[in-house]
Amino acid sequence: MLKVAVVGASGYTGVELIRILHNHPEVLVTSVTSEQSAGKRLSDVFPSLRNRYDILLESLVPEKIAEKADIIFTALPHKAAMQVVPTFLATGKKVIDLSADYRLKSADEYEAWYEPHLNPELLVEAVYGLPEVRRAEIAAARLIANPGCYPTSIILGLMPLLKKKLIDPSSIISDSKSGVSGAGRGAKVDTLFCEVNEGFKAYGVGGVHRHIPEIEQEISLLAGEKTAITFTPHLVPMDRGILSTLYATPVASVSAADIHRLYEEHYDGEAFVRVLKQGEFPSTAFVRGSNFCDIGLAVDSRSGRIIIVSALDNLVKGASGQAVQNMNIICGFPETMGLDLIPHYP
Numbered sequence: 582m583l584k585v586a587v588v589g590a591s592g593y594t595g596v597e598l599i600r601i602l603h604n605h606p607e608v609l610v611t612s613v614t615s616e617q618s619a620g621k622r623l624s625d626v627f628p629s630l631r632n633r634y635d636i637l638l639e640s641l642v643p644e645k646i647a648e649k650a651d652i653i654f655t656a657l658p659h660k661a662a663m664q665v666v667p668t669f670l671a672t673g674k675k676v677i678d679l680s681a682d683y684r685l686k687s688a689d690e691y692e693a694w695y696e697p698h699l700n701p702e703l704l705v706e707a708v709y710g711l712p713e714v715r716r717a718e719i720a721a722a723r724l725i726a727n728p729g730c731y732p733t734s735i736i737l738g739l740m741p742l743l744k745k746k747l748i749d750p751s752s753i754i755s756d757s758k759s760g761v762s763g764a765g766r767g768a769k770v771d772t773l774f775c776e777v778n779e780g781f782k783a784y785g786v787g788g789v790h791r792h793i794p795e796i797e798q799e800i801s802l803l804a805g806e807k808t809a810i811t812f813t814p815h816l817v818p819m820d821r822g823i824l825s826t827l828y829a830t831p832v833a834s835v836s837a838a839d840i841h842r843l844y845e846e847h848y849d850g851e852a853f854v855r856v857l858k859q860g861e862f863p864s865t866a867f868v869r870g871s872n873f874c875d876i877g878l879a880v881d882s883r884s885g886r887i888i889i890v891s892a893l894d895n896l897v898k899g900a901s902g903q904a905v906q907n908m909n910i911i912c913g914f915p916e917t918m919g920l921d922l923i924p925h926y927p
């Protein structure tokens with residue numbers, strides 16, 4: 582059995598990891614940490630885990646955690662992961678980090694959006710863990726930078742068009758919506774029930790959201806040229822889910838049938854990307870609790886734009902499910918192992 586530690590297990594992504602790993606036939610969770618809840622049982626913090634995970638939460642002592650695990654998931658806040666990841670790597674462990682600390686290749690870029698990086702030498706080594714893009718690199722990696730939820734929905738939505746150079750990269754617009762769990766489990770006024778219920782708002786408007794450099798880094802690599810994106814996120818009064826509506830201008834005339842065929846061919850054989858029938862569009866309701874990313878396509882002949890709609894669960898394909906998918910690749914397990922999750926409905 583593969584021994585696994587979840588560092589930062591008392592957040593939404595941490596408990597989602599535990600839920601998914603419980604169904605993995607090759608995994609034994611041997612250590613879970615939480616600074617706020619150390620000494621408590623995980624099932625006391627999350628009653629949904631009663632009689633399934635009664636393991637004690639520990640304080641984070643990296644050397645101690647490394648002794649108990651083969652692979653370590655770090656589900657810590659941004660800036661906190663880079664304080665402990667080097668120690669885990671030094672002990673010979675492989676790390677899948679769910680924060681933003683290793684997603685950007687440039688230390689200057691990280692500093693501009695976050696703060697000075699404590700171990701910039703690891704940015705070059707870290708592999709951006711989007712399996713549909715970097716499967717071979719992930720298999721050989723010891724440090725995976727698990728992608729963000731918005732970026733996953735946008736990159737998967739645009740990849741076939743960018744790789745075939747069918748759109749003008751400077752024309753890309755993303756109008757994206759997220760459930761409230763994307764903001765984390767910490768108490769914040771902006772995510773209180775009365776603040777979000779019966780409301781729908783944009784935030785991070787004007788090119789200031791921290792996922793922008795990650796998105797632009799990856800779509801630039803796919804496009805083969807430096808690419809900027811107009812990205813506006815919105816907060817929707819639901820627990821979980823991401824829906825991104827993407828707009829781009831084609832470089833030549835294309836039909837909806839041509840675009841649909843391109844996507845079907847590109848994602849043929851991908852277990853977790855579902856290209857919907859022509860004329861159908863995704864809903865977060867039909868990916869909830871699963872590792873799927875659903876994609877629908879249209880061509881607006883009036884405006885001359887291609888429209889791509891992608892939907893995923895921000896806690897699964899947008900975080901913890903993708904992390905387990907990366908673990909499966911690293912360990913040589915079937916990529917779908919532990920992730921054959923039918924979406925919750927209703």
